[in-house]
Amino acid sequence: MKIAYRTIEGRSRGYFALFGVLGLFVLAGLGAAHHMESEGHWITGMNNQIVWGMPHVFAVFLIVAASGALNIASISSVFAKTAYKPLARLSGLLSIALLAGGLMILVLDLGRPDRLIVAMTTYNFKSIFAWNIILYNGLFAIVAVYIWMMMEGRFNKYSRTVGMVAFIWRLLLTTGTGSIFGFLVARQGYDAAIMAPMFVVMSFSFGLAIFLLVLMASYSWSERPLGDATVKRLKNLLGVFVAGVLYFVLAYHLTNLYATEHHGYEAFLLLGENGGGIYSNLFWIGQVLLGSLLPLALLYHPVTGKNRVMLGFASVLIILGGLAQMYTIIIGGQAFPMAMFPGMEVSSSFGDGVTASYAPSTWEVMLGVGGFAMSLVIVTAAVKILAFLPEDLSDEIADPHTASKST
Amino acid sequence: MAQLALVIDLNVCVGCHACVTSCKEWNTAGAAGPMTDQSAYDKDPTGTFFNRVQTYEAGTFPNTETIHFPKSCLHCEDPPCVPVCPTGASYKRKEDGIVLVDYDKCIGCKYCSWACPYGAREFDEEQKVMKKCTLCVDRIYDLNKPEEERLPACVMSCPTSARLFGDVHDPESDVSIAIRERAGYQLMPEWSTHPANHYLPRRKTTMNIHQDELIRADNPLKKEGLLSDLPSDKQTLDETTSW
Numbered sequence: 001m002k003i004a005y006r007t008i009e010g011r012s013r014g015y016f017a018l019f020g021v022l023g024l025f026v027l028a029g030l031g032a033a034h035h036m037e038s039e040g041h042w043i044t045g046m047n048n049q050i051v052w053g054m055p056h057v058f059a060v061f062l063i064v065a066a067s068g069a070l071n072i073a074s075i076s077s078v079f080a081k082t083a084y085k086p087l088a089r090l091s092g093l094l095s096i097a098l099l100a101g102g103l104m105i106l107v108l109d110l111g112r113p114d115r116l117i118v119a120m121t122t123y124n125f126k127s128i129f130a131w132n133i134i135l136y137n138g139l140f141a142i143v144a145v146y147i148w149m150m151m152e153g154r155f156n157k158y159s160r161t162v163g164m165v166a167f168i169w170r171l172l173l174t175t176g177t178g179s180i181f182g183f184l185v186a187r188q189g190y191d192a193a194i195m196a197p198m199f200v201v202m203s204f205s206f207g208l209a210i211f212l213l214v215l216m217a218s219y220s221w222s223e224r225p226l227g228d229a230t231v232k233r234l235k236n237l238l239g240v241f242v243a244g245v246l247y248f249v250l251a252y253h254l255t256n257l258y259a260t261e262h263h264g265y266e267a268f269l270l271l272g273e274n275g276g277g278i279y280s281n282l283f284w285i286g287q288v289l290l291g292s293l294l295p296l297a298l299l300y301h302p303v304t305g306k307n308r309v310m311l312g313f314a315s316v317l318i319i320l321g322g323l324a325q326m327y328t329i330i331i332g333g334q335a336f337p338m339a340m341f342p343g344m345e346v347s348s349s350f351g352d353g354v355t356a357s358y359a360p361s362t363w364e365v366m367l368g369v370g371g372f373a374m375s376l377v378i379v380t381a382a383v384k385i386l387a388f389l390p391e392d393l394s395d396e397i398a399d400p401h402t403a404s405k406s407t
Numbered sequence: 408m409a410q411l412a413l414v415i416d417l418n419v420c421v422g423c424h425a426c427v428t429s430c431k432e433w434n435t436a437g438a439a440g441p442m443t444d445q446s447a448y449d450k451d452p453t454g455t456f457f458n459r460v461q462t463y464e465a466g467t468f469p470n471t472e473t474i475h476f477p478k479s480c481l482h483c484e485d486p487p488c489v490p491v492c493p494t495g496a497s498y499k500r501k502e503d504g505i506v507l508v509d510y511d512k513c514i515g516c517k518y519c520s521w522a523c524p525y526g527a528r529e530f531d532e533e534q535k536v537m538k539k540c541t542l543c544v545d546r547i548y549d550l551n552k553p554e555e556e557r558l559p560a561c562v563m564s565c566p567t568s569a570r571l572f573g574d575v576h577d578p579e580s581d582v583s584i585a586i587r588e589r590a591g592y593q594l595m596p597e598w599s600t601h602p603a604n605h606y607l608p609r610r611k612t613t614m615n616i617h618q619d620e621l622i623r624a625d626n627p628l629k630k631e632g633l634l635s636d637l638p639s640d641k642q643t644l645d646e647t648t649s650w
Contacts, residue, residue, distance in 0.1 A: 041532035042445040047453065051517040051530060111515015111535030119514050122494045129518045130493035185598070186487065186524035338526055340595060341476075346463040 003086045003398075005151075006391045008222045010384035015221075019380055022373045029370010032363040033108035041111065044364050049356030050334045055109035057326045058368030061206065062102030062375060063136070063177055064199055065322070067170040068207020070095040070143065072234075073150075074170070077163030083233060086390040086398055087215065088163075092147040093388050094211055094379060095170075096140060101375030103136060105367055128179050135173040142166045151386070174200045181329065188265040189333030194255070198248040202322065205241035209318040212238060214379060216308055218389060227395030228306075235311050239299040242318060246292050249325075268336050268355075269328065275355035279332035282324045291321010331358055410484060410504035411542055412603035413559065414571040414582040414591055415477055418610045422460050422475030426561035426570060430458040430479070430540075433560035437545050439510070443533040455529045457540040458561055474609065477570075479561070480527040480540035481594060481602035482506050488519035488528065497537070504576075504603060505544055510536050524598050542572075575603055 008015075036044055046053040072091035076084035107113050120137075123130045146166045149159040178199030184190035212234050219226035253270065256262035267273040272280035295314040297304075304310035335356045340346070346354070383389055390398070434457055435442045444454035458479040464471050482499075486506050489497050496512035497519050499505070508519075513536040520528040520537065529538050543559035546552065556563065562570045573582035582605070585591060591605035 037535075040443065041530070041535060042443070042453070048520075048529060049526075051520045111517070111530065111537070112513065115512075115514045118494050118512055119516075122512065124490070124492055124495035126490035127493045127518070129491060129516060133493060180518070183491075184521050186522055334521075338524060340525065341461075341463050346461050 004391045005089065005387035005389065007385065007387050008218070008383050008389060015380075015384075018221075019377070022377045022380065025373030026370050026377055029105075029367045029373065030108075032366035032370065033113075036363050036367070037108075037113070043361060045359045045361045046364075047356065047358070050331060050358040052330055052334065053109075053358060054360035054364035055105045055367045055371075057323060057330055058371055059102045059105035059109065060177060060330065061323055061326045062098050062105070062371060064174060064203045065206035065210050066095050066098035066102060066203075067139070067174045067177075068203030068205065069098055069211050070166060070170050071204055071207055072211060073146065074163060074167040077150075077160045078167045080160075083230070083399055086393060087211075087230070089147060089150055089388045090215065090218075090383075091211060092143050092150070092166075093382050094214060094375075095207075096143050096147075097375040097378035097382070098207070098210065099136060099139060100378055101371040101373075104374050105371035108367060109364075128176060128183050132173075132176045132180065135169070135176045139166075139169055139173055142169050170203075171200060174203045181333070186338065187333055188262060188336055188339060189269070189329070192252060192255070194248065194252050198245070198252060201241065201244045201248050202325070205238070205245050205318060206322040208234065208238045208241055209315040209322070213312055213315045213319075214376075216312055218383060219393065220308075222389070224389070225392050225394040227393055227398050229395045229399035230393055231308065231311065232305075233399075235299050235305065235314075238315070238318070239296055242292050242296055242299075245325075246288070249287075264339075265336055269332055274336075275357075276332065276336070279328045279335070282332075283328050286324030287321050287328065290317055291324055292318075295321070334358075408501065408504065408576065409574045410482070410576045410603050411547070411573070412482055412504075412575045412582060412605065413479070413542070413562070414573075414575075414585050414605045414607060416567075416569040416571070416585075416589075416607040417474060417476065418569075418607060419567040420460075420475045420477060420569040421567060422462055422473075423566060424460055425564045425566055426477055427456060427458050427460060429560045429564035431456060433543060433546065434541070437543075439538055439541060441533075442538070443531050445532070455531045455538060457529060457538070472609070476606075477561075478525065478527065478594075479604075480506060481525055481600075481604040482540075482542065484601035484603055485599065487522045487524065487598075487600055491518050491522040493518065503574075505542050506539070507541055507544065508537050508539060510534070510538070513537050524595060524600065525602070547572075575605065 044053060070091055072084050073088035073095075075081050076088045107116060110116075119133055123134075125131070142162070143166055146159065146162045149155040149162050175196040178196035181190045182192055182195030212231075215234070216226065216231070253266065256266050264274070268276035269279050269283060272278075295317045298310050298314040298317075299305055304314075335358060337346075337355055392398075431442060434440055439457075442455040442457075446453055458477060461476045461478055463474055463476060465474055466472060482505055484504065486497075486499055489499055489506065491497075493516060494512050494514055496509040496514070498507060498509065500507060515530070515535045515537065517528075517530055517537065520530060527539055530536075531538050543561075546559060547557050549557060558572050559570075562572045571582050571585055573580040575582050575586065577583060578587075585607060586605050589607045589610075591607050593602045593605055596602075
């Protein structure tokens with residue numbers, strides 16, 4: 001059956017209210033960035049030990065989720081699963097939007113965002129960071145072309161090829177983001193090749209959780225039918241991805257626990273020793289219990305698995321758990337003191353050699369939330385301007401199996 | 408090719424922080440300045456310092472000793488902070504091996520700070536660029552200074568002369584001789600970053616003496632111990648004879 005895409009009307013009070021609220025968060029984020037920029041970074045919680053703070057937690061989360069949100073489109077064009085085809089345009093849009101939000105935070109958190117042109121023109125190709133700049137810009141361009149090929153009837157035949165390029169590119173991008181940490185030999189928590197594939201699986205999970213939320217919200221608010229078959233398919237997939245992330249986390253920690261060199265770091269992160277209490281709580285309660293196990297139960301329980309409110313709740317939990325995971329990876333890894341004098345108790349008047357403390361300032365949180373809001377503003381505006389959303393996603397139209405049975 | 412470096416003698420460093428303050432003073436007034444301070448005089452001072460002294464305890468109580476360990480950028484021969492810099496602002500000079508940051512090219516992404524295993528990178532929170540020890544590149548080549556003052560500020564100020572400065576690639580330089588003859592070592596050589604700065608270890612002067620070395624072999628009266636004091640009113644032989 002032919003899928004009809006149509007822009008949403010976007011004239012209701014609810015639409016403008018949503019736009020207004022998100023806009024306020026964006027403005028607050030921009031204001032916070034301006035304040036940090038004009039006052040100097042000393043007003044943030046960051047210091048010489050914790051150099052990447054809360055903004056990076058949000059930024060890396062959104063960038064990882066951006067590549068994951070593209071998955072639905074990839075499944076439809078690369079793996080030719082027709083059931084996912086109607087969702088492909090939204091998937092591409094969400095990918096661009098999340099990337100834009102993440103990059104907004106990343107750029108505004110740089111010491112010198114005014115020198116962005118230097119970053120864009122002077123490349124040191126040995127730097128994984130420089131490669132990421134190319135990968136991010138590339139994803140924008142490729143996904144934009146991809147959406148174009150999907151939307152323009154004459155070019156539909158190319159959408160598979162472009163989709164393939166986009167799929168490979170997004171895998172490279174998340175590999176690059178994971179490698180920012182994986183390539184770091186200097187700190188105990190990183191220097192692990194597993195970081196790259198772990199980030200890829202994390203992207204599947206975070207991206208799909210956001211996708212499912214946006215899909216259910218937009219269809220509910222625009223009063224369009226969204227069939228259970230589509231939702232069920234997505235929630236089952238989401239469960240597999242959440243379990244996949246847990247598997248990678250398990251493999252990472254088991255490897256570390258096997259190597260005596262990493263025991264200090266593992267005790268810090270898993271048991272909260274040596275001042276790591278906040279990180280072990282975030283890991284066990286935030287990431288594992290509330291961010292993975294509870295959502296898994298909600299997604300697969302026969303009662304809650306059919307309830308959309310519960311599915312939405314599970315998606316929110318996965319997103320919060322993802323942020324907790326980013327926090328433990330990024331902040332926890334920096335807070336753990338570097339092993340410069342193994343076995344020695346080091347003290348200095350500058351706080352070297354001890355577990356670094358970090359309390360995110362309000363400004364940093366505002367910037368992070370502002371970037372998230374920016375992503376949603378882009379989606380909210382785009383679905384009104386261009387035909388991203390199918391008019392009808394009820395089971396007869398969206399699910400070919402159901403459709404074939406009924407005819 | 409030359410490789411300028413500091414060699415720090417941990418045996419005589421007393422942890423006085425003179426190198427810290429002189430470094431801060433010189434660099435605040437120099438090309439890298441100003442070096443931001445937020446609370447310079449509070450209990451937990453924060454700010455940009457190119458040189459810091461770490462103090463650590465070696466051994467187990469009560470058999471411990473305190474070691475003061477001044478640490479600045481070690482000017483690694485294979486510096487991990489250089490390849491990670493996205494814009495190439497972080498670089499190593501070919502002519503003298505000093506690792507520097509181009510403050511005009513740095514975008515403040517702080518990734519080099521993640522990569523440095525020695526924690527030597529310092530983010531200036533007001534200028535928002537990454538900074539670090541320059542080995543006082545603006546002093547050591549300054550022809551307006553008398554030759555004996557063309558040294559890093561920390562070397563000039565050290566009251567115990569614990570800091571030596573020179574070319575570690577020149578086998579006849581003071582620093583090379585010190586490293587060679589006094590067991591100079593690098594910090595965390597297992598990283599294979601080949602830090603140019605070296606440290607001279609703490610030294611103890613001990614000697615093994617056997618008991619028989621303390622007993623006189625030629626002692627016919629078999630009397631050991633100190634001679635009894637002469638009464639103060641008696642003359643000694645030394646005062647009456649000329650031999």
